[in-house]
Amino acid sequence: MCLAIPGKIVELFPDQPHLAVIEVSGVRRKVNVDLVRDEVPLAVSDWLLIHVGFAMSRISAEYADEQMRLLTMLGEADQAISELEGYEFDQT
Amino acid sequence: MKYVDEFRDAQLIRQAAAEIRKLARPDKHFRLMEVCGGHTHAIYRFALADLLPGNIELVHGPGCPVCVLPMGRVDDGLSLASDPKVILTVFGDMMRVPGRTGTPLEHKARGADIRMVYSPLDALKLARENPDREVVFFAIGFETTAPSTALTLRQARALGLRNFSVFCNHVTIIPAIRAILDSPGMRIDAFIGPGHVSTVIGCRPYEFITTRYGKPLVTSGFEPLDVLQSIVMILRQLDSGIARVENQYARVVPWEGNIPALKALAEVFELRPYFEWRGLGFISQSALRLNDEYSEWDAEKRFHVPGVRVTDPKAAQCGEVLKGVLKPHQCKLFGRECTPEKPVGALMVSSEGACAAFHNYAVRTGATTAASTGS
Amino acid sequence: MPASQQIRFADAQIEMAHGAGGKASRRLIEGLIAPLMIGPLANPLGDSAIVDVEGVQLAFTADSFVVRPLRFPGGSIGDLAVNGTVNDLAVSGARPVALLVTLILEAGLSAESLEMELRAIASAALNAGVTVVGGDTKVVEHGKADGMYITTAGIGALDNRFVCSSSLVRPGDKVLLSGSIGDHGITILLARGEIDLDADLQSDTRSILPMVDALAGAAGPGVRWMRDPTRGGVASALNELARDAGVAIALSEETIPVRAQVRGACELLGLEPLHIANEGQFVAVVAADYAEMALAAVRGAPGGHEAALIGEVRETPARTVISCSAYGGTRVVDMLVGDPLPRIC
Numbered sequence: 164m165c166l167a168i169p170g171k172i173v174e175l176f177p178d179q180p181h182l183a184v185i186e187v188s189g190v191r192r193k194v195n196v197d198l199v200r201d202e203v204p205l206a207v208s209d210w211l212l213i214h215v216g217f218a219m220s221r222i223s224a225e226y227a228d229e230q231m232r233l234l235t236m237l238g239e240a241d242q243a244i245s246e247l248e249g250y251e252f253d254q255t
Numbered sequence: 256m257k258y259v260d261e262f263r264d265a266q267l268i269r270q271a272a273a274e275i276r277k278l279a280r281p282d283k284h285f286r287l288m289e290v291c292g293g294h295t296h297a298i299y300r301f302a303l304a305d306l307l308p309g310n311i312e313l314v315h316g317p318g319c320p321v322c323v324l325p326m327g328r329v330d331d332g333l334s335l336a337s338d339p340k341v342i343l344t345v346f347g348d349m350m351r352v353p354g355r356t357g358t359p360l361e362h363k364a365r366g367a368d369i370r371m372v373y374s375p376l377d378a379l380k381l382a383r384e385n386p387d388r389e390v391v392f393f394a395i396g397f398e399t400t401a402p403s404t405a406l407t408l409r410q411a412r413a414l415g416l417r418n419f420s421v422f423c424n425h426v427t428i429i430p431a432i433r434a435i436l437d438s439p440g441m442r443i444d445a446f447i448g449p450g451h452v453s454t455v456i457g458c459r460p461y462e463f464i465t466t467r468y469g470k471p472l473v474t475s476g477f478e479p480l481d482v483l484q485s486i487v488m489i490l491r492q493l494d495s496g497i498a499r500v501e502n503q504y505a506r507v508v509p510w511e512g513n514i515p516a517l518k519a520l521a522e523v524f525e526l527r528p529y530f531e532w533r534g535l536g537f538i539s540q541s542a543l544r545l546n547d548e549y550s551e552w553d554a555e556k557r558f559h560v561p562g563v564r565v566t567d568p569k570a571a572q573c574g575e576v577l578k579g580v581l582k583p584h585q586c587k588l589f590g591r592e593c594t595p596e597k598p599v600g601a602l603m604v605s606s607e608g609a610c611a612a613f614h615n616y617a618v619r620t621g622a623t624t625a626a627s628t629g630s
Numbered sequence: 631m632p633a634s635q636q637i638r639f640a641d642a643q644i645e646m647a648h649g650a651g652g653k654a655s656r657r658l659i660e661g662l663i664a665p666l667m668i669g670p671l672a673n674p675l676g677d678s679a680i681v682d683v684e685g686v687q688l689a690f691t692a693d694s695f696v697v698r699p700l701r702f703p704g705g706s707i708g709d710l711a712v713n714g715t716v717n718d719l720a721v722s723g724a725r726p727v728a729l730l731v732t733l734i735l736e737a738g739l740s741a742e743s744l745e746m747e748l749r750a751i752a753s754a755a756l757n758a759g760v761t762v763v764g765g766d767t768k769v770v771e772h773g774k775a776d777g778m779y780i781t782t783a784g785i786g787a788l789d790n791r792f793v794c795s796s797s798l799v800r801p802g803d804k805v806l807l808s809g810s811i812g813d814h815g816i817t818i819l820l821a822r823g824e825i826d827l828d829a830d831l832q833s834d835t836r837s838i839l840p841m842v843d844a845l846a847g848a849a850g851p852g853v854r855w856m857r858d859p860t861r862g863g864v865a866s867a868l869n870e871l872a873r874d875a876g877v878a879i880a881l882s883e884e885t886i887p888v889r890a891q892v893r894g895a896c897e898l899l900g901l902e903p904l905h906i907a908n909e910g911q912f913v914a915v916v917a918a919d920y921a922e923m924a925l926a927a928v929r930g931a932p933g934g935h936e937a938a939l940i941g942e943v944r945e946t947p948a949r950t951v952i953s954c955s956a957y958g959g960t961r962v963v964d965m966l967v968g969d970p971l972p973r974i975c
Contacts, residue, residue, distance in 0.1 A: 166293065166900045167399070167451045167454075168259075168897050168898050169256070169257065169258035169259060170898075171257070187256065187894040187895075187897065187898055188256050188890040188891055188893055188894025188897075189829055189830060189831075189890050189891040189894055190827055190828070190829040190891050190894040190895045190898060191827065191828040191829065192825075192826050192827050192828070192898065193826050195376065195403075195406065197406055197515060198402060198406070198513055198515050198516050198519075199513075199515075200515070201515075210257070210258060212451075212454065212507050213898070214399055214400065214403070214451060215346075215373065215374045215375065215400060215403050216373065216374030216375075216376050216377070216403065216826070217374070217402070217403045217406065219399070219402075219451065219454045219455070219507075219513065219516070220454040220507045220508070220509065220513065222258055222506055222507055223505070223506045223507075224506075226505040226506035227258060227261075227506040229505075230484070230503075230505070230506060231261060233484070234267050234270070234271065234480055234484060235267065235270075237267070237270045237271050237273075237274040237484075237487065256890075256893065256894065256897065259897070265955070265956035265957040268957035269957055269958070272957075299961060300961060301955065301959050301961070302955060302959025302960050302961045303959060305958060305959045305960055306957070306958065306959060347899075347900075347971035347972040348971075350971050351967075351971070360645065360646070360647070361643075361645060364643065364644075364645045364646060365643070371824075371971070371972075373824075373825050373826075373899070373972060374826075377824075377826075479957070479959075595964075595967050596653050596654065596967050606900065614964075615962060615964045616961040616962050616964075617961070617962065
């Protein structure tokens with residue numbers, strides 16, 4: 164379930180710590196950040212996961228990079244073999 | 256779009272698909288259930304089944320909060336809108352869900368003040384701007400959305416806002432999964448676990464599935480690479496005969512869940528002793544209502560709701576599709592009496608309902624499906 | 631009653647969906663309005679009607695504009711009122727000549743607002759090379775017209791450089807899109823102020839005549855079909871073609887031009903760019919051997935730099951529009967049911 168989108172913090176409000184403006188591909192939205200506030204203060208350029216106007220989670224660049232690394236290693240050798248065998252993933 | 260585009264990389268997708276083909280031993284047949292409606296939607300929108308070998312069958316689970324809402328609760332919500340003082344606020348997903356006398360959109364066309372909101376905070380804002388009206392928020396959703404409702408109620412209380420209330424239909428995911436596991440004749444090998452619900456509840460609540468039922472569960476993101484990677488992780492577990500909870504969506508899902516969110520839930524809600532789920536019947540301790548501290552903002556206490564039970568039309572097989580016993584196109588009404596334009600059941604209305612997703616996205620040649628949705 | 635006049639409309643009342651440009655709209659038009667109201671001169675429900683006046687072929691069309699808010703980034707209702715009708719004539723293969731503008735004004739509308747719109751109409755007409763030759767004005771009570779409703783009727787001379795019809799479309803033909811999609815619909819959605827979204831985006835309202843002229847000049851004989859994808863978006867226009875012509879239309883997802891902000895807004899709201907209204911675009915089907923020439927011509931015309939070839943016509947799956955992803959997945963792109971509704975799930 165649930166449409167939640169990654170957005171980057173572009174503005175914070177020192178006098179309103181429960182709010183932040185996030186941006187997704189040039190679209191900005193003010194969201195409530197009460198659920199992601201902890202000992203580590205939020206900073207502009209942090210990435211948050213947004214759902215119905217609330218930030219649900221901070222996005223971890225480290226985990227994302229690690230995941231990309233794992234994905235890059237998947238099936239490399241086999242992909243080459245598959246293409247030779249004629250699996251036509253490139254058909255559009 | 257960062258954190259989106261890289262997980263839709265065509266080359267990496269092909270590689271992941273190749274890995275899946277390698278891992279899915281041709282002599283075996285795998286039945287994997289994706290619990291979340293969001294995953295069902297992603298699978299169809301990105302046509303992921305086209306990339307899977309024929310012996311991997313994706314079974315759609317009940318994690319669609321609009322789909323599992325009984326028609327009677329829709330009617331209850333609509334009855335609130337018949338009070339001229341009330342502004343009923345609903346999410347876009349709810350606008351076309353049929354009640355007995357029409358959908359919220361149809362009721363709106365007949366003059367009911369029903370407005371679409373994008374956040375419960377919009378409803379709160381409406382209440383502040385319209386002090387002479389009663390604003391009711393039709394809350395739906397699993398644990399992903401419930402904390403938002405909770406925080407909104409906290410604000411309402413802090414503001415002393417008297418003209419705002421919530422008609423609460425939040426449900427919890429674990430009892431639904433347990434109901435699937437306990438269904439007789441149910442054969443699921445592993446679960447593609449909820450992604451965004453898990454940002455709130457974490458991964459621990461799923462451990463009983465692995466220990467007591469011996470099925471792997473991988474909490475998964477929603478981009479194509481997320482789902483494919485989760486399937487890789489599942490297949491590896493099945494191959495080694497282990498059953499564990501793994502977190503594929505670690506960039507967003509904390510193992511222990513979101514503490515502020517869980518605290519907010521505990522502060523505002525309590526579990527209903529039981530709640531009716533479309534297709535699954537009455538399940539105990541599976542839904543939320545406002546607790547005594549917040550009873551003043553409970554629409555069911557402030558207003559009278561009819562509370563009538565409405566059974567689905569006999570011919571509609573929503574329940575079986577919800578449990579994954581039937582595929583959408585196997586329901587007798589699918590594509591004929593029941594279409595996204597004239598839906599009989601909510602699975603055809605909600606964009607993440609299995610039937611709507613199938614109807615809208617799946618390429619059908621004759622009566623069969625493309626690739627491996629297990630027709 | 632002759633078969634063509636049989637009513638096939640079972641809805642008890644009119645809903646917003648009937649005006650959204652998708653399936654419900656089509657049901658209303660084909661099932662009730664056309665059978666009862668439309669006479670034998672009409673061609674099959676194209677953007678304009680072709681009328682033969684003593685041997686001279688004229689294109690004749692009307693369009694209504696009921697947008698809220700009246701002014702938005704990139705334009706206003708006045709611009710839409712002219713461009714919308716000019717574009718309908720253009721995609722029907724006609725050179726727009728004259729417009730009639732009917733104004734339904736809400737009591738309470740400021741004279742200043744009206745003046746702004748009249749100036750917008752005049753300016754857009756001048757820009758499009760068309761003359762407003764008359765019209766009508768009515769005033770209705772406060773609360774009955776969202777400020778202002780405009781209906782524009784337009785007439786044009788059929789340009790023999792191309793002939794458009796769904797019956798001319800064949801497997802192998804290519805699909806040409808004039809530019810980025812979704813700008814107008816998302817701009818309006820944001821301009822309503824109901825969602826807290828801010829984006830640097832504006833409506834694409836404009837006359838498509840310069841691009842259509844270029845296309846006709848360079849590849850006229852190869853043009854098979856053309857539409858301006860307003861309400862219901864490119865998906866609805868192509869679905870209508872697929873059904874009328876009995877063909878399949880296969881789009882290549884990554885070739886479809888969508889601005890980042892439109893994509894971002896659609897992702898945030900759970901909307902599909904192919905379903906969103908456009909007011910300054912056309913989608914055309916062109917014979918394969920004319921496709922590259924057609925693309926180059928449109929790209930060389932003012933405003934056409936984002937044009938792209940986005941797909942092709944096939945035999946199967948018939949009467950369906952599909953979209954193919956870069957990694958080989960194929961999904962159906964259905965016609966919109968009602969208004970695009972944002973989702974949370």
